[in-house]
Amino acid sequence: MASIIYSSGEHPSIADRSAAYANQNIAFLFDLLMDVIRYRLPELEAVIRNESAIPANNPKLLLRFLQARGIWFQLLQIAEEDGGMLRRRTIEVEQGADQVMGTFDWVFSEAAQANISAHDIQTLLNNAKIIPVMTAHPTEAKRVSVLEIHRRIYLLLVELQSSRWTPREHDALVDKVRNEIDLLWLTGELRLEKPTVAQEVAWGLHFFNEALFEQSAELLNKLDFALNQYYPEADFTIPPLFQFGSWIGGDRDGNPFVTNEVTRNTLFHNRRACLYRYKQKLQGLIHNLIIARHNIKIPASFLAVLDQELKCIENGQAIAARNPGELFRQFTVCMSHKLAKTIEASERNSFPECNQYAYYSADELINDLRILETALLESKSAGITKMLVTPLRREAEIFRFRTANLDLRQNSTVITKTLISLWAAINQKEETDRPAETTLEWESWIKEQLDNPLQIDIPAGNLSAEARETFELMQLVVGSREKFDERAFGNFILSMTRTSTDILGVYLIAKFAGLFIKEDGIEYCLLPIVPLFETIEDLRVAPAVMRGLLTIPLIRHSIVKQGGTQEVMLGYSDSNKDGGYLTSNWELSKAQTRLMAVAEDCKIPISFFHGRGGSVSRGGAPAGRAIAAQPAGSVHGQLRVTEQGEVISSKFANRGTALYNLQLLAASVFEHSLKSTTEAELRPRKEHYEALEELSQLSYEAYRLLIEQPGLVDYYASASPVEELALLNIGSRPARRFGASSLSDLRAIPWVFAWTQNRHLIPGWYGFGSALEKFSQAHGQAGRDLLQQLFEQSRVFRLVIDEVEKTLCQVDLLIGKDYSELVTDSSVREQIFSRVQDEYHRTVQHVLAVSGSNLLAERFPRFRRKLGRRLPSINQVGREQVKLVKFFRETNKENQEQQKKLVSLLLSINCIATGLGWTG
Template sequence: MRPLHALGHTADDGLHKLATASASLPTLSAENYEHAVIDLLSQLLCDVARARQPEVERALRGESAHESMSELMHERMNDRTARVVLRRMLQAQGMWFQLLSIAEQSTAMRRRREIEIKGGYDRLPDSFARVIAEVAGAGVPAAEVRHALSHLKVRPVLTAHPTEAKRVTVLESHRRIYRRLMELESPRWTPRERYTLVLALRNDIELLWMSGELRLEKPTVAQEVAWGLHFFGETLFEAVPQLIDKLQSALERCYPGERFDMPRFFQFGSWIGGDRDGNPFVDDSVTRATLHEHRAASLKRYRLRLVELTQMLSITSEALPVPDSFHAALARALTRSGEPGPIASRNPGELFRQHLTCILRRLDATLADTNQASHGSPVPAAYASADDLAADLLVIEQALLATQSQQLARMLVRPLRHEVETFRFSTVQLDLRQNTTVIGETLRALWRATCGTAGEPPASDSPEWKAWLIGELGKPSESEAQRTRRFESLPPDEAQTLQMFRTVLEMRQRVDRHAFGAFILSMTHRASDVLGVYLLAKEAGLFSDSLGTESCTLPVVPLLETIDDLRRAPEILRELLAVPMVRRSIRAQGGVQEVMIGYSDSNKDGGFLASNWELSKAQTKLKRLGDELGVTIAFFHGRGGSVSRGGVPAGRAIAALPAGSVNGRFRVTEQGEVVSFKYANRGTAQYHVELLASSVLEHTLKSEREDALLPKGEFDEAMEALSGASRAAYVKFIEQPGMLAYFQAASPLEELSMLNMGSRPARRFGAKSLEDLRAIPWVFAWAQNRHALTGWYGVGSAIEGFLAVRQERGAELLRRMFDESRVFRLVIDEVEKTLAQVNLVIAREYASLVQDAHIRDTIFSQVEAEYRLTVKMVQAVTGSAGLGTRFPKFSARLLRRAPAIDLISRQQIELLRLYRTAETERQRRAYQVPLLLSINCIASGFGATG
């Protein structure tokens, strides 16, 4: 690295000027602050580019960037220097998008602080303070709030879906830059100190410049596990205790004198290391290693916090006499430690330190047991469970409360206890996932082993198959020896699937009884699919026998993904819940049957409008079914990052869910770039967990009272008509001859597989058709080629057809729905935003990559016509004069990025052409890295991949 003093004029005078200008940051409004921060980051990035690659600085400033990049691609790609410059140009643009995102996150935090300063905490949108204040102001009694809290259970679930294009190294750089901007907001710095901070910020950007943006190898599942745990260490361990305290404070303020028990209502789940659906790299050894990593992460966190607490609680018995109960608890802890004398003599009279030292000793023994988890029995001195550690911390907390040290208890000890109760000894609850095809193959192998015949088992959709499943589930459980013999007779692949269930039994005992969440059965088509999972769980020993009636100890969650399966949801669940063993299992698991609903595949299946309406209908019908049968149906929302895969603003998405469908319970997947956007920085992480939890509580307390969520026959009838017409237009479009050839040629679909974002393959079972293509690359590729049709296609035709039949009465109805129906308003808003991101001029250039002129012209003309129609129809419903004018922040964000995204899109088109027509492998390699960088750039620009 060149020394800073050698960087010339800008490194001295320029940075001093930037440091001087940054002195105004603490006094600026949020809007002006955003402009100032963006300008600061722009200048620093250009300064780095000038020092490292002057040609790149000119491109960043927009000086003949297109011509420069075209020349590099067409004339000089055999020149290594030219290839480096091109890669740097693309990397610099990607960095600029990332810096813009950091500036916008910082501004959002600034805006929230301004609101709180001016209006108070209860005026802050998406906060517990606002929700509880409004509920109390509306006269909702404390008993109703208490009842809602008793059911409150919110769990974001981190998934390893390959939608994160950024490495952990890059995420760490982003966090440093974000924190540096926060420091610059302080007015306390001298000019010299401020210059040093700006200098450090420049260094952070320079280090980001020199960090490899692309993964050179496909990540392993272990690396994905480390990626997920990164966010806990940075922000999430501390965010949840603060969330609990915010809710407690809001309740105390708005319901003075009332007592509220605070359940552990917010926990995290994960699929990373447990999701086997289409991922051959997740096996039993990977799942075991994942669980041990999860356990070690939580234990190391508690140890760090305990050391800090031990250092702080230097209270002497002379200064603060403690109750007899604490003396007795300390005596027991000292005796259990085996070293009562040395511990007491090291901290004479400091009883809290002595007790904390005993806790640390037990925790160290637990850590040692974890590190040698595969050998021998548990260490006797170790904690048997997280409950025991939480109980020890409660002893200290209660002693402080008994001595009138409420604030010490609340601010020092209680947050750690809440961490332990939330994250336990597993950090997250790991879900297992597999699809019906694999489960079915294992069941057929089990049928052969059980029935002892050489014939073929009945068809999976036949009454005979269901009868066999129910018959096997009704038999008393066999001995472990019998089950083991049958397990050993299975073929290797089927044995591995059954081993997944056997691992649950073992690892619950070794890691934590809450180490696993549920088993998710993807592509569930019928009740017998779910019964098959129960049978494998029984075969693995996961059934308990209470009073002679067996029940399953592992929750089984059907995942309904296609529109046809969503429509069959009531039928599937009614049939499933008619099985006594299933009902017993649900009662034993807390009386809740969870159902996962898929946003991605339903969108791929029927388009954006139809997907959203079918999801809404399914929830309404299942909620009614649960009420009828006396079973609580809870929903697990399988959302992705893009709008097409359910990635709409979380607060608005929850508010638009059917009345009564949440009832305090909410699970949602957080995938790829969504995880880093929400949880990479402390302030944004705290905001997003509170947004999620407060929105769930608000829906629970308000939804069945709100007119906007009450069923209206004419609205439902209109949505049904719009959904059907939209789906028909969408399906006709994607199923036409030549679509696969068009999609492969007019987008970087095939090239996406080279971008090593995740361990999982892009296609199930190696198939090569649109049907078997996963929803993520489907959405990703349409976003890259600027069509973005997964978020709007068919909506225009649906509205036009509706108005053609109903005319002015129909137009008036749609306007009323736009004002009064949350689900319709959400759909129209997100369609409008997506339309604003489409660029037909550039989309046509992507289409030029299609060799067959008939296919190219036929399909693109349909895209163009439907786009123009959809813009017209959306504006007719909203009354808006232009796309995006109703969303000034969104439009400003897009406007800042659009010129650079357009430039990179055009470069990507040329790179695709050159890469695909390269005559030698050497030429292909020369184009490969710039091409992948262009994909990264565009994804960063839009803030979403798949």
């Protein structure tokens, strides 16, 4: 099978036509933006067209210039998204659906040609579990109102593709686009206050309402269609293999605003969202299922069920009388009444009362939809069933009564503090009397408590406030299983996991809170506990930690009862901040390989949850490439991956793009699962392993020399807008976990965000050039030949090279130099910036030598075009930003002029983030 990633069915002429179409749309949108600027602020036009500079004494013009540049980056993204959709459709029309990369047709046509059996495909479908997890990490700079304008512009561009319009109708559509751009101009782009967690929840649900409810069912329809095309003799069963997770309202790691009350309300909001969706869809069924009884033969089993439903509902006779002979419609009206009672209770943040004619669980709704499907099929109405009922049934199976599984996340420090408080309350002693948490005595106490039958009433009132909050969170999980949905909560993610005792501690709190049950004399935990390994050291010890855990009977029983697979989360952000880009990727790859060996030895499968962000340095490589580079056999149909901040809006704001991105994720998982164990690029080779190990160590040493350079923290704080970032209200979460000011405590998102704004982009490339140079020097021509072999034959090395090369295109040493001038200590400034400058040139030289290119990103023409449209404007904004930071820091904070400059400064940050496509 050819890889999604490294081959393409796209004909050059299609690429040229697609680029021409995108350029046409870009010119069209630019002209309309100029119309708006000419009307609103005529003197700005010359500045936007680079015909004049911004006067130093005109803050209003500077403010509007930054706003215009930000709007332009947004319009560029819309035009390119529309162009991408048209390109994929053109390939499908002219070359066939199986030539569109990243689709089910691409994967299963190759699978059929490779003689992969239908049985193997069905086994993969049965085991598959693909879950993108929405997070509200503070990386989204756009408000929902702005996203809604973007969607309307996108839809208007699609409308304008049609040739059916008269000149008058065409001009009216153009006027609508211009008016939407005018609305962008008049809409406040910056948040005046930090969003609350409730607002972040609403922001996340916006994407479900706009695209994901609809397109998730369509995704399975596409899968069904592709399987029928390439395996026409097989009869596949498609389970709800694609679902969603969420951290929004459940992730309390370092976020004091996520309280138990917030989490409880989040569950209700998530529940309401899907219930209202089902209400809307049921109304559609009532409207459309007007099939007269005398036209078809209706199964007797359905007649019996309908008769029972009409007897149970209060106004059953009236329903039958109002829709005489339309039996499917009568049944659907009964369903609508039951759902209405469920919704009424949800509006009160409550649940239906016992014996009420309502749906108490999603299973009951799904069962009714299956009854309706079966009856229609037996009535020889398969087409109508597939069009009207099957999509709703699939939606109900995917979203149930929860929309998304709400994950809980907390860090090991808080868990340990909770356990200490519990120890003191149970033993009626002072917390200072407890064994140190690093001792065997402490570990033994936790294990003894887990082994003992639970007979202790926990005096919650004696716990510290923080411990009581954590303890009551676990109790909230207990109560939610029956009331909301059995999987209303997904997993408990333990960040900063370092030892097996850390994870056992979560199990113990869960046991004390009532999350254990006993069957046939065996206790197990109802809530899956997922360790998150983040730093380089944590990744290295992860296999030993998991080996120790998977030998404990309680853990093994719990895993089996929870589905049979232990999930492990891998942190891309902190491992990168800790060890640099190459070392992070290599250690992540090694950790997965070693964890798979542990899973095989312990006879407990392990699946991986990838904590990726938007930027390259936080794992933000293209989804297909990233999945293709995972170790052979590590995916096996199951993958969870975080979707963060601006990535969510870029992927899921529009329905067509949302469907493509969902399909790309699922198709990439299927492709890796079907063929990774036979791919040469993923086959372990001793010489490749040894070379990558050496390169990683060399890169790590070079990166740590910079990070540990005296004065680096001061340089970072002064030569970037990191402190000013906190004033940009793009998330409820603080920039630091515990309010400290050390580099180690700084979150990875502002770490990346700040290095991006000052155009150093350290996390995405630093250290790689030194590694390549020293490796070549140590091994001579044989080493250079091996590097070339790695480039051609190692998937993980190729991914690193590709993404480093793209990142280097975005580095600007001139702007970086301007930023470095803000560092007052000249020796620190010169030492650190000279290191950065030298490493940059070294990295460019050696990356080009390995890739065989003459120019950076020469191999990525679409990327070069996209960046080329933005870079001059980004650089212009960057130069203004340095001046604004300098002025802001040197001016009295109460100065009115300083406050005006602050708005411009924040707009410049927003603008660059939009231009590059990520914040952190």
